Amino acid sequence: MSVLVLVVDDEPDVEALFRQQFRRDLRAQRFVMDFAMSAADALARIANTIEQTLILILSDINMPGMTGLEMLPKVKEIRPDVPVIMITAYGDPDTKRKAIEGGAIGLLTKPIDFTLLREEIDTRLERAN
Template identity: 90%
Template sequence: MSVLVLVVDDEPDVEPLFRQQFRRDLRAQRFVMDFAISAADALTRIADPIEQTLILILSDINMPGMTGLEMLPKVREMRPEVPIIMITAYGDPETKRKALEGGATGLLTKPIDFTLLRSEIDSRLQPGPAS
């Protein structure tokens, strides 16, 4: 079974940027990357049963319609086990506080540090301790 990273962002250039940054991982099938262009689209995909194991959601905060911060509690309710990292152009303390209080695991600022993001994804791909 493959693992899935879901990226939620309304900007059309995000998908080719992420696919370029993670091309080796995607080609090696370390994980699958899927893209939602709105919070509503993301919620529909999360609600549907999927073949892949969802390991991480990356979501922009500022999107038309429902914002990433408004989407957070809905995702937490549907998939409480899936970590969510919010992405914002504004890394101010208030935005970070709102994101973390809403249930986000972390906050990345644009331009995205893909080295940091890669290590975050890698840590989720490691098998957990045997129970």
């Protein structure tokens, strides 16, 4: 069974950035990183992660169609056990409040602090084992 981190972002360069930042972990197969380009795509993938242990969802807030904040309660319905961290370019207090009230465990602002994110993933990996 593989351990999965799902990244939801409509920006095409996000996948390359995350794969570069976590290349050693991915190569060592510590976890698998999957990418969804929209909230709808993410919801479909979350519903189909039975064979994998989904330990963390990272989602952009501002996306066309359904926003990350609109997706959040739907994620919590499908997988209430999976922590969600929202990502935004605008880390204002109102956005953070909405994310936390919606069920997110945190909010990261762009540019992402990958050291902090790596610590969060390491914590989730320890809990999954």
